[in-house]
Amino acid sequence: QVQLVESGGRLVQAGGSLRISCAASGRPFSTIHMGWFRQAPGKEREFVTAISRSGYAYYADSVKGRFTISRDVAKNTLYLQMNNLKPEDTAVYYCAASMDSMYGSTWYSAAAYDYWGQGTQVTVSS
16 A cells, blocks of 8 residues: 655746655555646646656656656655646646556556545646
8 A cells, every 4th residue: 555645736826836745655665656647627637747666757748848756765755846837737736656567658547556645736827
């Protein structure tokens, strides 16, 4: 079992920056793949970024160059640094985890992740 708790979401102006966090417990960080997804009102949950057990990162095209995923293994905490935020980035951001093997397109699928946090709201004003 993995427990995930996100924090740090808030209102920010367009062009601004924000870092959100996800504290994980229940398993050593080095044994789980981690990801960030987001869901805007009336839309499906979408992939944002993920990081493998070995530290390799994957990004959605819409955030590449603006968002950075990172982790602190000692603190079992996952981070999402978001720069140059746009109003279309407004969503509830969810932290997700998987202990299974991941490959190819599974990185980008919410169905491949077994554990989810409660979400943190990020609102970008224009």
